[in-house]
Amino acid sequence: MIAGNGNGTHRPTAREPHPAGPGNLDRDARDRASNGYERALAAANGSPGHIRPGDDFRTRAAHAGDDTAASVRPLTAPIYQGSVYAFDDPDDFAAAHGADPPRPTYSRAGLPNTSQLERAVADLEGGEDAVATASGMAAISTTFLALLGAGDHVVASSDCYSDTAALLGEGLGRFGVEASFVNTCDPEAMTRALTPRTRLVWVETISNPAMKLCDLAALATRAHRGGALLCVDNTFATPALCRPLEHGADLVIHSATKFLGGHHDLTAGVVVGRAELAARLRRCAYLFGPTLGAMDAWLALRGIRTLAPRMAWTSETALTVARFLDGHPMVAAVRYPGLPGGWQDDLARTLLPDGGGGMLAFDVAGGREAADRLLREVRLIPFAPSLGGTSTTAAYPPHDWGGPSGSDGATIRLSIGLEAARDLITDLDQGLAAVARAANPAGVSA
Numbered sequence: 001m002i003a004g005n006g007n008g009t010h011r012p013t014a015r016e017p018h019p020a021g022p023g024n025l026d027r028d029a030r031d032r033a034s035n036g037y038e039r040a041l042a043a044a045n046g047s048p049g050h051i052r053p054g055d056d057f058r059t060r061a062a063h064a065g066d067d068t069a070a071s072v073r074p075l076t077a078p079i080y081q082g083s084v085y086a087f088d089d090p091d092d093f094a095a096a097h098g099a100d101p102p103r104p105t106y107s108r109a110g111l112p113n114t115s116q117l118e119r120a121v122a123d124l125e126g127g128e129d130a131v132a133t134a135s136g137m138a139a140i141s142t143t144f145l146a147l148l149g150a151g152d153h154v155v156a157s158s159d160c161y162s163d164t165a166a167l168l169g170e171g172l173g174r175f176g177v178e179a180s181f182v183n184t185c186d187p188e189a190m191t192r193a194l195t196p197r198t199r200l201v202w203v204e205t206i207s208n209p210a211m212k213l214c215d216l217a218a219l220a221t222r223a224h225r226g227g228a229l230l231c232v233d234n235t236f237a238t239p240a241l242c243r244p245l246e247h248g249a250d251l252v253i254h255s256a257t258k259f260l261g262g263h264h265d266l267t268a269g270v271v272v273g274r275a276e277l278a279a280r281l282r283r284c285a286y287l288f289g290p291t292l293g294a295m296d297a298w299l300a301l302r303g304i305r306t307l308a309p310r311m312a313w314t315s316e317t318a319l320t321v322a323r324f325l326d327g328h329p330m331v332a333a334v335r336y337p338g339l340p341g342g343w344q345d346d347l348a349r350t351l352l353p354d355g356g357g358g359m360l361a362f363d364v365a366g367g368r369e370a371a372d373r374l375l376r377e378v379r380l381i382p383f384a385p386s387l388g389g390t391s392t393t394a395a396y397p398p399h400d401w402g403g404p405s406g407s408d409g410a411t412i413r414l415s416i417g418l419e420a421a422r423d424l425i426t427d428l429d430q431g432l433a434a435v436a437r438a439a440n441p442a443g444v445s446a
């Protein structure tokens with residue numbers, strides 16, 4: 001028996017409401033709460049509690065301190081690093097395991113920190129439930145594994161993230177799932193690709209790396225008419241800028257490694273949707289095991305606490321940088337959602353009314369060599385193959401991303417961080433000046 005202390009003194013258990021809520025307790029209640037803490041400390045020191053003074057050193061080494069945390073209420077949830085949870089009664093375990101969503105029993109079935117992250121992302125996306133996974137790709141593969149079987153068909157955006165495309169092609173192809181890649185900016189092209197076997201339509205709110213938008217409402221209507229679900233990878237926009245469920249999508253997928261986490265220090269994924277779909281994904285994640293650890297879940301939630309100001313700030317900076325690049329003679333093309341005069345202006349206003357996010361892509365005039373030179377010249381913008389953190393980073397899209405002809409491998413994808421726009425522009429300006437000098441050593445001004 002773990003919870004009873006054997007001497008009739010009551011000790012709070014995990015199931016009871018917590019006694020110590022700061023701010024809303026009267027003095028007596030505060031005293032009682034602090035007495036609870038004293039008792040727990042005493043228990044940790046080997047007096048009342050399930051450890052008794054006479055217990056062997058080895059027993060005390062296995063249990064001493066067990067109860068200390070039970071009667072404190074940190075303002076920020078702690079990291080529950082444990083992989084397994086204890087029950088006084090086997091029936092309590094069965095009830096916790098069978099609950100929907102399950103209460104913590106064992107890490108692969110869910111942990112307090114992952115549940116907290118799931119509730120937060122479901123809330124922000126406006127979904128009923130969410131499932132957290134060990135990476136964005138784990139969120140994507142769990143969605144596919146839960147909802148597709150041999151003989152099924154997926155219609156995916158021809159611009160979707162290269163590893164999503166690879167998973168659909170080389171990964172799921174082996175299991176008899178077929179995928180067609182179409183220009184989902186054209187809802188009619190998407191409709192033509194639907195077959196009676198199509199189960200999912202897969203798009204990104206802002207595509208990586210082409211920065212294209214799709215009319216999500218039009219795609220949702222057409223996908224549903226064809227008997228398919230619309231899944232939207234919302235990694236670039238985040239719910240701070242776009243909530244695809246409000247436009248008719250069925251599932252929203254995130255690489256929380258990027259803007260949700262926001263600090264380049266974790267790897268995680270989340271899928272949000274109706275409770276019935278989430279339950280199927282949760283079961284699949286439980287069986288296939290792409291479990292998210294407590295530490296990364298905790299970090300992701302900490303990142304989400306500053307998501308709104310980060311996305312507002314980074315959108316403003318990215319637009320300023322995009323405008324600068326757009327007017328620069330050493331830049332052949334700029335792709336940023338909502339760049340005034342851009343071909344998707346109207347869609348950007350509907351989908352992203354509060355800003356276009358932190359991602360932009362541009363082609364350096366002069367080809368790959370010129371782009372390489374720029375990346376070596378800039379002082380504040382390291383080359384780093386990820387995105388969505390506090391510092392600005394640059395990367396090349398994969399070779400086969402199908403960029404516009406004439407880009408000559410010179411497309412650079414920028415993930416704008418929290419630096420001042422002025423400093424980023426000064427840095428890019430001096431880098432582009434070096435590119436211009438190299439292209440024109442005779443010194444004719446570019």
Ligand SMILES: Cc1ncc(COP(=O)(O)O)c(C=O)c1O
Pocket residue numbers: 135136137138161204208233235236254255256257258267268269386
């Ligand atoms: C749009 C998008 N979705 C999903 C992923 C995969 O995320 P992760 O690297 O966390 O597995 C990425 C990674 O870059 C991405 O850019």
